[in-house]
Amino acid sequence: MERTRLPSYIIFCFVFLLLFASSCTNSKSQDKINEEPEKQNVNIDELKRALLDNVNDNIWYSGIYSQYYGFQNQKSEIExxxxxxxxxxxAVIFKKKFKGSIYEEGFEHFxxxxxxxxxxxxxxxxTTMELxxxxxxxxxxxxxxTFYQEDFIEFGKVTEPEYPPIDAKREETIKDIEAAIPKAMDSWSFKKGIYKVFLRNFKRTExxxxxxxxxxxxxxxxxxxxxxxPSEKWKPYGTKFFDISESEWLSYNAKQYMKFAILNKEIKYDGSPYASLEKPVP
Known part of the structure; x- marks a missing residue:
């Protein structure tokens, strides 16, 4: 019995459809890969050093009002x-409960x-706290x-923050901040008068x-x-004023900042040009 042969154009169409389907599948797969967000690597040692440093300095300047006050001399597994x-x-989740500031009245939170x-x-x-x-x-x-890794961290006794020596770059930054303060006072409609300015020292990482x-x-x-x-070209600027009479916490902060001021000077301020448009700061 003689076999029936398929016309060549039918075979060609069949092969073409297979190749087209394969191409679509590969294209969709590639699109899915391209849409997949890249998962960044975390430098665990650098991260833990930053946490220890940030928490230490926050407690140093805020004392019993720091939300991390109970972290002192404590250790915990972290996620x-x-x-x-x-x-x-x-995000870093601590698997141990800690006491917070004086405002938490001794309660412990995760x-x-x-x-x-x-x-x-x-x-x-x-910072987020939950029971x-x-x-x-x-x-x-x-x-x-998404979960990345488990690790362990240990906090010690709070110590005085260490700041780098003053070099040409820091001097330039201090002058820029000094120039930015009257501009911030303008925006907040401060009154004319004599003011004392204390600039808290700062680290290169802040x-x-x-x-x-x-x-x-x-x-x-x-x-x-x-x-x-370092890569940005804009200069330092003031963002918001806080009246220290509003809370004991702010009052404590101010005293600590003044103790560790890198700039301490008196300025004569001529008054905000916007004072006539807005109610000036008392």
């Missing part, structure tokens, strides 16, 4: 999470620290965080520092000062 959709953010990786390294960007550890994990999951502005025979404020990354 580290990263977020493929936010590669600059890391802590989660949100850590930002910028041009100056790792720094704490936010149940699983609640912290669920929150991280909802925000797109993204901000603080200035205490004290009006002679008047009120005292703390000004947040943003510091640029």
């Amino acid at each position: 580290i999470y990263n977020n493929p959709k936010m590669p600059d953010m890391i 802590y989660s620290l949100q850590v930002w990786k910028g041009g100056k390294g790792y720094s704490i960007a936010g 149940k550890e699983d609640v912290l994990r669920e929150r991280k999951k909802e925000l797109g965080y 993204n901000r520092t603080y200035a205490v502005i004290e009006k002679v025979n008047g009120k005292t404020w703390i000004l947040n000062v943003s510091l640029p990354d």
Whole structure:
């Protein structure tokens, strides 16, 4: 019996369809790979050094008002999470409860620290406290965080922060901050008068520092000062003033900042040009 041969054009169409289907499948797979966010590596040693440093300095300047006050001389296992959709953010969950500031009245909580990786390294960007550890994990999951690694950290006794020596670059930064303070006072409609300025020292790894502005025979404020990354061209600027009479915590901060001031000078301020448009700061 003679076999029936398929016409050549049918064979060609069949092969073409197979190749087309294969191409589509590969294309979809490649698209999926390209859409997959890159999971960043975490430098664990650098991260832990930053946590120890940030927590130490926060307690040093805030004392019993620090939310990390109970971390002193404590150790804990930690869970580290990263977020493929936010590669600059890391979350650290502590598997041990800690006491917080005096405001927590001795209650212990599980802590989660949100850590930002910028041009100056790792720094704490936010803190969450919960009575149940699983609640912290669920929150991280909802925000797109995925488990990265377990590790261990040990906090010691709080010590005085160490600052680098003053070089030409730091002198330039200090002068830029000094020039930024009156501009911030303008924005907040400060009144004309004589003010004392105390600029808290800062580390190369810090993204901000603080200035205490004290009006002679008047009120005292703390000004947040943003510091640029080395790769950025913008200069330091003041962001927000806080009246220290609003809380004991702010008052304590101001005293500590003044003790460790890298700049201490008196300025004659001519008054904000916007004072007629807005109610000036008392």
